[in-house]
Amino acid sequence: xxxxxxxxxxxxxxNLTETEQQQFEQLIEQDREFAQRVELAGQLQxxxxxxxxxxxxxxxxxxxQRQPSGMTRWWGWSPLSxxxxxxxxxxxxxxxxxxxxxxxxxxxFAGQGTEQEIATQVAARLAxxxxxxxxxxxQYRQDLQQQQQQSNMQLANYLLSSSRTERREDFAExxxxxxEQRSDDQLYFxxxxxxxxxxxxxxxxxxxxxxxxxxxxxx
Amino acid sequence: xFSTTDASLISKALDGNNKAWLKLIKRYEKNVYHxxxxxxxSADDAMDLMQEVxxxxxxNLSGFRGDGSFKSWLFRIAHFRCVEFYRRKRSHQSLDEGExxxxxxxxxxxxxxxxxxxxDLIAAMQALPLEQKAVVxxxxxxxxxxxxxxxxxxxxxxxxxxRLYSALGKMKTHLEDIHD
Numbered sequence: 001x002x003x004x005x006x007x008x009x010x011x012x013x014x015n016l017t018e019t020e021q022q023q024f025e026q027l028i029e030q031d032r033e034f035a036q037r038v039e040l041a042g043q044l045q046x047x048x049x050x051x052x053x054x055x056x057x058x059x060x061x062x063x064x065q066r067q068p069s070g071m072t073r074w075w076g077w078s079p080l081s082x083x084x085x086x087x088x089x090x091x092x093x094x095x096x097x098x099x100x101x102x103x104x105x106x107x108x109f110a111g112q113g114t115e116q117e118i119a120t121q122v123a124a125r126l127a128x129x130x131x132x133x134x135x136x137x138x139q140y141r142q143d144l145q146q147q148q149q150q151s152n153m154q155l156a157n158y159l160l161s162s163s164r165t166e167r168r169e170d171f172a173e174x175x176x177x178x179x180e181q182r183s184d185d186q187l188y189f190x191x192x193x194x195x196x197x198x199x200x201x202x203x204x205x206x207x208x209x210x211x212x213x214x215x216x217x218x219x
Numbered sequence: 220x221f222s223t224t225d226a227s228l229i230s231k232a233l234d235g236n237n238k239a240w241l242k243l244i245k246r247y248e249k250n251v252y253h254x255x256x257x258x259x260x261s262a263d264d265a266m267d268l269m270q271e272v273x274x275x276x277x278x279n280l281s282g283f284r285g286d287g288s289f290k291s292w293l294f295r296i297a298h299f300r301c302v303e304f305y306r307r308k309r310s311h312q313s314l315d316e317g318e319x320x321x322x323x324x325x326x327x328x329x330x331x332x333x334x335x336x337x338x339d340l341i342a343a344m345q346a347l348p349l350e351q352k353a354v355v356x357x358x359x360x361x362x363x364x365x366x367x368x369x370x371x372x373x374x375x376x377x378x379x380x381x382r383l384y385s386a387l388g389k390m391k392t393h394l395e396d397i398h399d
Contacts, residue, residue, distance in 0.1 A: 009365060009380040012358065037387040040394070041359075047340050048359040053249040057266055061248075062277045064232050064240035 004034060012041065225289040233281055244273055247290065250361075251297055257356055258301050260345045268304055272297045287370065294361060295371040298353055305349050343393040351386035354379055 007024050010016050016024055028035045090096070097114065099106040108114070225246075231239035251272050255265030275296045283292055344355055350372070357368045369376045 005380055005384050008384060012383070013364060033388070036391050037384065040387050040391050044340060044355070044359040048362070051253070051360065053253055056248050056252045056269070057262075059266065059270060061241060061244045062274055064235065064237045064277065 004031070008034070008037065008041075011038070226285055229280060229283060229285075229289065240277075243289075247293055248273070250290075251293070254294070254297055254356060254360070255301070257341060257344065257360060258349075258352060259304065260341070264304065268297070268300055271300045271304070275300060287367075291363065291367050291371060294357065294363070298357075298371055301353070302349065339394055339397055340390075342397070343390040346393045347386050347389055351382050351389070354382045355386050355390075358383055 003023075004027065007016070007020060007027065010020060011024055028038055095110050097106075097108045099108070108116075225243065228239045228243040228246075232243060248269065252265055252269045255268035255272075256262060259265055259268060272293070276293060279296070283289065344352055347355065353372060354368060357363045357371065358365075361368075363371070365376050365379050369379045372379065
């Protein structure tokens with residue numbers, strides 16, 4: 001901060017002493033730039049003095065209501081708000097729960113109500129699950145039994161029918177064998193008879209008769 | 220005398236007396252509006268600024284301790300709101316450096332700037348950076364002392380004096396350009 005600035009500032013505040021006033025006037029004569037600043041400051045001061053504060057356009061200022069003082073003490077609070085605040089704090093700290101049922105209202109602390117409700121619900125679900133399982137098991141057993149019976153029946157029928165067929169085939173085979181045997185026996189016996197017949201003719205005919213020719217004549 | 224009355228009005232307003240509050244507003248609304256008019260150069264912006272200032276006062280009135288004058292406290296709020304206004308308007312431009320964009324047409328359109336000399340001075344003022352413009356405004360139109368301005372703007376007294384001296388130099392150059 002130069003003396004020039006300080007002088008100018010003191011002049012602005014109307015605080016110049018006589019000596020400073022002389023220095024100030026001397027500076028105005030010597031320093032053109034300083035003089036111009038002083039002149040401009042004078043114009044601005046005059047302008048500010050003559051400045052006409054015109055009317056302010058219409059506007060809606062905010063409506064003032066009672067504002068709480070920054071020095072308000074905690075015991076100056078409304079008793080009702082204090083009581084409700086304390087109640088809210090207690091309810092949060094002790095986990096108070098209020099439940100409305102068809103039978104009435106349940107008040108529980110520290111989440112006990114929730115645990116009881118969970119236990120009840122789990123027990124109900126388990127009972128329902130057990131009952132459902134028993135019904136399904138009984139039905140499954142019945143189905144299995146029926147299926148077993150059907151299988152046994154089918155197996156018996158199959159065995160009976162297959163044994164009959166086998167026996168029929170065996171008998172047919174036996175009869176066929178017997179018939180073949182008889183046919184062979186008949187052939188055998190026919191041949192034996194022919195041989196006997198041949199021998200008988202040979203033994204009974206005279207010696208000059210040829211048996212083969214006789215046979216051919218007979219035929 | 221005024222400060223006592225202001226204090227009384229503030230006390231009543233804080234007790235919910237809307238009449239006292241409106242009286243307080245009425246007392247200072249012209250000063251704040253014309254402060255905005257000279258700082259922004261636009262009637263619409265000045266109106267917006269004034270409303271923002273009084274809303275801030277409304278919200279923070281309970282925090283007014285009465286250490287200084289209410290007027291000084293009010294214009295400190297006005298300055299903060301004005302700085303925010305310029306930040307919103309020209310966020311890319313530095314507040315301390317760089318020339319403000321002047322709406323000469325807006326300045327000239329105001330009925331309060333009807334005289335040519337007045338118009339030129341206001342236009343030259345608009346060309347100043349915000350911090351220098353604020354010092355010129357508070358010193359000449361607000362009639363505050365350097366100490367009060369320093370307290371309002373939160374800087375030293377010497378800084379305020381330097382800003383004023385520099386501002387007058389810039390305004391002089393600007394006025395010479397206009398007249399040339």
